[in-house]
Amino acid sequence: MxxxxxxxxxxxxxxxxxxxxxxxxxxxxxxxxxxxxxxxxxxxxxxxxxxxxxPGKLSLYEAALQRAAQDLAERFEEPQDGPLGARLLRVMSRFFDFVDEHGPGFSALMRGGPAVGSSTTNALIDSVRQAAYVQILAHLQVTRPSPRLDLVVRSWVSLAESTALIWLDGRRIPREELERQLVHDFAALAAVSAAYDEEMAALLRRILAAEPADGPFTDLVERLALLAPV
Missing domain, CATH: 1.10.10.60 (Homeodomain-like)
Structure with missing residues (x-):
């Protein structure tokens, strides 16, 4: 400074x-x-x-939020090669880097801060969510998502946002565990949707087929298997 x-x-x-x-x-x-x-x-x-x-602190605050929103949206950008689970882990690591470094600023961006309810702030928040949504669809190699996939991706983006806000209040769960858990959450949301929809099931099979033995999605399957009755 x-x-x-x-x-x-x-x-x-x-x-x-x-x-x-x-x-x-x-x-x-x-x-x-x-x-x-x-x-x-x-x-x-x-x-x-x-x-x-x-003109005033609000206009400077909104300009700072715009810079923060752009930075946060860029955290979801990731080369589209390699297993999806590993890519999402890297995305979550960069996402929590931002959250960790800009705690109050992240809370202000997502909760609105002194500009809560303003059209500028709402547009900035929506731009971050939309950028994350578009990036995840790109990772899935889907250009026209089905209604169920649309719901899964938007729900997961919202979950990552709310989880980060809760985590900032005390940081009671180790950050690395939370990043992996959110990647597991994505797989879980996709799996539940796949149980209701064959198109989602085909997508999930494609994702899991490319997952290595040491990947986060395989890790989730193994953890869930331990919970099942013998």
């Missing part, structure tokens, strides 16, 4: 600096607790100069 000394910056460079400073502050504390004076001091400029670039 830049502190203390003022620098002459161009308009766009100064705006980027203020967004980065605000995002760092919002990532460590609730946006409601961060003042314009703190943002100005961290950027090494005066309070009036902050208002020269942003």
């Amino acid at each position: 830049t502190t203390g000394v003022r620098r002459r910056l161009g308009v766009e460079e100064r705006r980027r600096q203020l967004i980065e400073v605000a995002l760092e502050l919002f990532s460590n504390r609730s946006p409601d607790e961060v003042s314009i004076d703190e943002i100005a001091a961290a950027a090494g400029i005066s309070r009036p100069l902050v208002y020269h670039y942003f």
